[in-house]
Amino acid sequence: MKPAPHSFGKSVFELLSSMRFAISLLSILAVASIIGTVLKQAEPYSNYIIQFGPFWFQVFEKLGLYDVYHAGWFLLILSFLVISTSVCIWRNAPNFTREMKSFREHVSDQSLNAFRHKHEVATTLAPEALAANAKQYLEGKGYKVRSLPRDGGVLLAAKAGSWNRLGYFLAHSAIVMICIGGLMDGNLVFKAQQLLGYKKIEKRDIPQSQVPAISRLSPSNPSFRGSVQIPEGSSADVVFLNVADGYLVQDLPFSVALKDFRIEHYSSGQPKNFESDVELFDRSGKKIREATIAVNHPLIQDGIAIYQASFADGGTRLTLRGWNLFTPTAVSFPIDGTVYQKTTLASAASTYTLEFVDFRPFNIENMGDEAEASRDTMSVLGGSPVSDKKHLRNVGPSFQYKLRDARGQAREFSNYMLPLELDGRWYMMSGVRDAPNEPLQYLRMPLDADGKIDTFMRLRGALLNAELRPEIAARFARQALPKENWGTEIEERLKFSATQVLALFAKGGFQSLGQFIEGGVPEAEREKAAATYLRILELTAFEALQVANRQAGLPPPTSDDATGWLVRDTLSSVSDLFVYNSPVYLQLMQYDEVKASGLQLTRSPGKNVVYFGSLLLTLGVFFMFYVRERRVWLRIKPGHVLLAMSSAKHTIDFENEFTQHAQALDALAK
Amino acid sequence: MELVLNRPAPLLKRLSLLDWLFAAIVAASGIFTLSRFGEYMDIYEKAILLAAVPSLVVFGWFWKPFRPLFIVVGAISLFAVSQYQGNLARMEEAFFLKYLISSQAAIMWMCALFGLATLAYWGGMLARSEFTMKTGSALTWSAVALGFVGLMVRWYESYLIGTDIGHIPVSNLYEVFVLFCLITAMMYLYYEARYQTRQMGAFVLLVISAAVGFILWYTFDRGAHEIQPLVPALKSWWMKLHVPANFVGYGAFSIAAMLGVAYLLAARGILASRLPKLEVIDDVMYKVVAVGFAFFTIATILGAMWAADAWGGYWSWDPKETWALIVWLNYAAWLHIRLVKGLRGPMLAWWAVIGLVVTTFAFLGVNMFLSGLHSYGEL
């Protein structure tokens, strides 16, 4: 036997239009989609390298897993779905249209007799009379009826719900249409250009004006979706399209100038609205329009929709006071900065690059456990839904910067401008971390009676200054001993201890003291020794403050509770400074905020196709589900009637309707 | 014989006086709402309100028990609103508000009633007591009424907290779980009457009870019942359409899954004599999947249109969107297997059960485990 020449083509056609293939495609597509939700998409490639290691990073990159939904294999599955659905429509179209039109009046008596749903009645009525009644009845039930004379009797062929088939066409062409619309908005054109070498992704961090033409897309590009950040008072005539590990520059047919960006807040401090006042200018610089863009309220210009997508700092100018943490003295110097810019900090020992990263005018923090408490007292019924937001507080502005040492190692800092109240006392807070994914660790510096950190800094200087140690130790010993012991061996020992404690503390804070105790004191006595050393340290610190004040020409500190806490807090903070490990503390004195609005600009010619497809899909689905296709035949012969009924879908409704018709026929035939 | 021969009367003639009365009441409430609260609505929201009037009327004509439900919920809600006298603190003082119909009280009653209804349905089914199961239906109806009162009052309360804070209570996980219970229960009640069988209630009420359990945990452990202001992205009239449509879908798929469980048990002879015939379970299962699929389709389309407005693209492959697509593809495959391949029986029942796992992940799991643009309603 020779295979038919068209058999391969035919079997491909069979496969593509087969139900098994369609269902497999639907399932494969579902499973493939999962990947992109589990693996975070479009992250910077460095994150993936850290996460997977270099080997798997490459494997995953080859598989296109960082942008699954634009990967070749994913698009291939989608196109198979489109092809399969189209072929399915193609294949069913002739049958279904014929069926929609046809009354199937050629059905033979024999096959009617073979129907599963059939009902026979004897009648005394004349066939024509019964046929007229039955026709009226069926039409009343929404059937279209055709009455044909046949072999001395009548055949009534009736159908209802043909729109069910129409639903099939609508819904399935809608799938094709939606996919095509989606493809129109996809990046296929760019992908093709990239393959052919006409376009290249830019990976360098360079000013947009220097991006070469090979990485730019013209304003006539039919479809794009990109974003841009515009600082207040500036404008932009391009957007950036993130592609893989680089970007493209899309030139716009107009430029957008940002006049003002606003964040409105609810009374509880949560953001309520983001709004940008913009002006649009055409390429020649003529103003086109002015408008306000807000979340959920985009602006459309030249077929390009402009959305409020995000916001950021736009280069706030910061006036800072830098506290030198290298020297054992309280030295500060003025320094200015602008967010997103860099400066150099040079000291005798080393040079640092200071990179200003961000500024936040508000910081809403969750302050404590009041929320928990209010929940415990909740009544049996679940309590009031009125939120008690006392625990949320705006703690004021903060700014973020990186300090990069000569070897290129950077640490991140986040400093608050305003002091924070913790346990009833006030502190300046500075957060630090080594890597972006670590939590910030906070240094808290106590404020003095004037609400400043000057006393803390002064005392820090005195505590770390080796030159002052003999004097501080001497003062401490004199204070600690009654007069008769002055000048004795005891005083010398005490001075020695104090000097030693100070020296240890200046070397590494409490940590060094602890190590010293562990190294030199038997275990049983450690606790006692620690308490003693701590006491000595606190008292010497108080003396150190005396010395520091005198040197600075200030009156001696009062010896009260407040000073006591200040000294103790200073000790823990100075100890923490060893972990803080920064050459400088930058205190924010003033700022001049510049905000930037993040806009997303989209041109999507496929959108209307997709929307139209969606409409068809909805209609189609409703027709398929809620228009029940069914057919009724009445073969009326003199003395005998046969009712037969069929439907593509055998539901209980169908059974019920059949019973109803059968009963009606019984009544009619009487 | 005359009777069967007659054409069915046209729709309008089939309506009773009660139907027209109901229509008048719905229209009056629409006008009342518009005149009283119109100043807080934008043009789209007014359009939605106006479109809701005929939709609710037709829905009431189509499903008669909806008429008393609407009127009872409306009356109690108005009473609650009047009890507030514009003062939120009355929640703790006025007797009715404190113990019955402040939003939180009403929702807690709803939870309790759903719990009792579950017991009644199970008791009734096991003891073959029609009366006990009828009690279950009555309890379910009461729970639905109180739940809707709770949501309506919550809507009002949110405006009392601050006119800028006020919003329709479908904005976070707590609120949509209440909505889920209500929609699922209503759909079930519809099929219960349509198929004249109450035994399936035992199974459907289980999934509602699970949701109730979640609401209680979420309230008492996380304080999730607090009314929070909307994040800017949610401040849109689209929410009023997108979220309820989605929950018709979720509710329907849950019912289908519970019927799947009932089917599988009955097919193994467990409880078989106490449950409806397999064909009936199967038929209802298909019906709810069809309703669910239709509404889920609409909801996803609405979501895409909203996304185009809020995020600048109708499809961003954000995890929530992608999982909605997965759910949708799953049920599309289910429907094809059943309708085109004509498959019935345990395999489809299993598939419906697994479908609920997928749906639950799309609904909850995405919020818990994946991050994306839909980053509200975190657990």
Ligand code: HEM
């Ligand atoms: C994403 C893709 C698809 C979706 C969402 C979809 C959706 C649907 C829906 C909702 C139904 C109605 C079931 C009912 O009547 O209750 C249906 C029926 C049907 N589908 Fe699809 N479909 C898709 C792809 C396909 C493909 C690829 C084929 C071709 C093999 C196909 C062939 C059919 C057929 C033959 C019917 C039965 C029509 C009838 O007899 O009324 N579908 N589809």
